[in-house]
Amino acid sequence: AQSVTQLDSHVSVSEGTPVLLRCNYSSSYSPSLFWYVQHPNKGLQLLLKYTSAATLVKGINGFEAEFKKSETSFHLTKPSAHMSDAAEYFCVVSVGGGSYIPTFGRGTSLIVHP
């Protein structure tokens, strides 16, 4: 079984300040981990993915995430928020070797203040 918990339903930051969106996962096997972003009334776009040995993953638009197995975490960070980062962010876990059923967190809404 697998599950994912996004620890904050809403995160509010000022433009130019760091962003931290937290994600914890549970998985019986080696997980594949993803972050997706959804802008209002849009589809979902891949930000980054952990599917290799490199634990620090860099994605698009300056986002990165670190896979920490001991903490079962995959937090998303960005050094400096931009107004265009305001969106819904989803953490996803999927376990390979079988039916590849991706499980979504409930999402974190990122609000960016000018």
Added chain:
Amino acid sequence: DAGITQSPRHKVTETGTPVTLRCHQTENHRYMYWYRQDPGHGLRLIHYSYGVKDTDKGEVSDGYSVSRSKTEDFLLTLESATSSQTSVYFCAISERQDFVFAGELFFGEGSRLTVL
């Protein structure tokens, strides 16, 4: 962009009527998924497919059925629509990266269904 199209993109229907949503892909990916998105719930899996004629239930499958007769098409059917099925429905596809790691999901643009 991955070639995934959903149809219809918008539909309004009445309680008790059947509804079919179609997902068509041109990527030849093995895995296909139907999710529904509702505020506060993220995306919840309805059904998924791991090959032609191979499908299985997700966490919110009650009231839904699926069929996959060709690699490229995955149909979601609401046999008798209810107001609780008002939602945005997303189709997604993926392929395995290797034996250990899953590939990323590619999404359609979504189908907004309103059941009156």
